[in-house]
Amino acid sequence: MRVFDIRRRVFDTRARVFDTRRRVFDTRARVFNTRRRVFDTRARVFDTRRRVFEIRARVFDTRRRVFDIGE
Numbered sequence: 001m002r003v004f005d006i007r008r009r010v011f012d013t014r015a016r017v018f019d020t021r022r023r024v025f026d027t028r029a030r031v032f033n034t035r036r037r038v039f040d041t042r043a044r045v046f047d048t049r050r051r052v053f054e055i056r057a058r059v060f061d062t063r064r065r066v067f068d069i070g071e
Helices: 002-070
Strands: none
16 A cells, blocks of 8 residues: 555656646746737837827928918
């Protein structure tokens, strides 16, 4: 019975180690995906702000030209 108990404990320990490694891997993957999503979101925000800035600059130039023509 003693050998069986030792083998059972070894098996349980290996199973726990396997589960822990799998959880660590899953957590790292989740962290990586979250960081990638944050990076992509920041890039999208940056692009949107740049586009808004360009549109405002075009509107400003158009208004200036209209004003210059009107004078």
